[in-house]
Each structure stands twice: as structure tokens, then as C-alpha cells.
Amino acid sequence: MTSSLTITRPDDWHLHLRDGAALQAVLPDTARRFGRAIVMPNLRPPVTTTDLAQAYRQRILAALQPGDRFEPLMTLYLTDKTSAEEIRLAKASGIVHGVKLYPAGATTNSDSGVTNLGHCVPALEAMQELGLPLLVHAEVTDADVDVFDREKVFIERNMRPLLQRFPALRVVFEHITTREAAQFVAESPDNIAATITAHHLLMNRNAMFSGGMRPHHYCLPVLKREDHRLALVAAATSGSPKFFLGTDSAPHPQSAKESACGCAGMYTSHAGIELYAEAFEEAGALNRLEGFASFYGADFYGLPRNTDTVTLVKESWQVPDNLPLGEERLVPLRAGQSIGWRLL
């Protein structure tokens, strides 16, 4: 039985770091494990320009602790008004590595998002030309579409037409949650890839209702049925370079989660690589973890692979009931329960 696992240091290709005191609270969890992270731009106000991304990057760097070697990879928040010029500035800055598409109303802080992709043609043309990836929260927002079908419907209504119109656009289908998405990405050309979260590999939708309502298991896209989880596990452990690690760790104050209208997002950075080790071990595929966590994302983004390593030991530890989040607390995934792998 494996008792320890050393892999090239992983990167997190989908992360919410927030800002201010929350940023200060959560950043050490990521910096301890990951070399780099694609930092999501859904702040209030959103990070819509390269200038805002530069300033946010400086705040992240200032929040690091002495000795940290973590590198934040910045993103822009696409709006109906994003110009081709802004895309050129972003690319030329060297600090912006992707542009995030939030359909307006799809998820947390998406109200400034895109109402109609038709408005984004100049920006998308520039991104295609410059090789700047489009990162997609791939869910339709129509209230008449069942919440469990929103990703599947987005593929047909939006993703296929988008790729037809921009066949060379580099696209990351973020936090895939369905068999249909895994299959779509697997069958697409090499300019299409996907991130997969640990929570979607480890849980199905029953986790939202086990013994009562479980607000800390609510995220978007929402957890799906077991057969979808199995399809995600198969994709993540397949060895295909189209699938790589993106935690989508999304901290919210406990009060905002445990509420009559609780917000979407799970916090997983406290065990950002350990949870994946559990999922890969359960699938009998620990030998595939390194490619998924440490190689394929860097390769897709055209960045060098990390050269140092991390070591995990197969040793159970208990997750605290809650963690500080500025003046508030947050409830991490597995709060009060154990995780089977520990970071040395």
C-alpha cells in the first residue's frame, strides 16, 4: 500500500482568492500547496481591465508571507463592452493569462457578465488571434431550464456555436460537472480543455441532502448524479492532457452560506491537493495524479512545468469545524471530519 506520494508541485487552474481580509485569510492555504493559480476576476467590482488586474495582482503579492514562492496568474472578467484593445493590453501585459466568461446571472458576482456573446465578437477575435484563452462558466441562465441541465444545455446552445465561429480560440471549459461536458471536451480539438474540481470528483448530489439541507455542499454548477461523477473521475484519471486540476475553491462567510438564500461555493483550498489524492486513490489511479495536477494545465497555458515537488503521506487528519475569514468564519469542505492524505 502506498504510504507516501511525491509529485511535481501542482498548480490550481481555477481559484477564487477574493480580496482584503478574506484574501489574507485564504491565500496561505493555496500558497503552501500550489506553485501558481489562475485567479478568478469575480470581485466587486469585477476585474474588467488590465489595470485592475495589475492592482489586484499587487494586493495578492503583498498578502504573501515571506518565503512564499506562489505566483498568481491573473484573468479579466469579460463583459458586453470588453474591447479588442483591452484584450491586446491584457496580452501585452504578460500578467493576464485568460479572460473569464460569466453568463450574466449564472453564478456569484456575475451580474456584470455577458448578456449576449454576439456583443463580444471583437474581444473574442482578438483572443483567438493572440492565443489568450477564454475561460467559461458554462451554464445557461434561463429560469425555465432545470438547474441540473444548465451545463448540458449550454454545450448545445452556446459552446458549439462559439467554437464553430472561433475554431482556433483556446477555451477552458471550467469546472465540468456532467458526462456530456467530459465527452464534449474529449471529442473536441486540442484547443479545448477543462478543469475538474475535487468536490465534483468526490461527491454527487445526494451530498446536498444527506440527513437534511447541506448548504456547504451547494456550489455552481451544482453537484450532479452519480453517473456524472463517475464520468468525471474517468476523465480526470484517463491521462488525457485535456483535463486538469482547478479547485474552484470559493470561500464565503459562514453566515452567507447558512442562510435562507445561501450562496454558491465550497472552500477546498485547505486540502487543495489532498482531496484530489483521495479521489485518485479511490479510482486506483494515483499514478495519474501528477499529470492532472502538475503538468497538463501548465502545458495548455504554455507555461513551464514546476520543478520542485510536494509530498503527501497517507495519514488521516481532522479538518477544523471552521476557519477564520477576516472578521468572519468560513466552513471548509469536510469540516469536523477527516481527510485521508496529509501534506508533508
Ligand SMILES: NC(=O)N[C@@H](CC(=O)O)C(=O)O
Ligand atoms: N463555484 C461557485 O459556486 N461559486 C463561485 C463562482 C463560480 O465559480 O461559479 C464563487 O465565486 O463563489
Ligand SMILES: [Zn+2]
Ligand atoms: Zn463558475
Ligand SMILES: [Zn+2]
Ligand atoms: Zn469558480
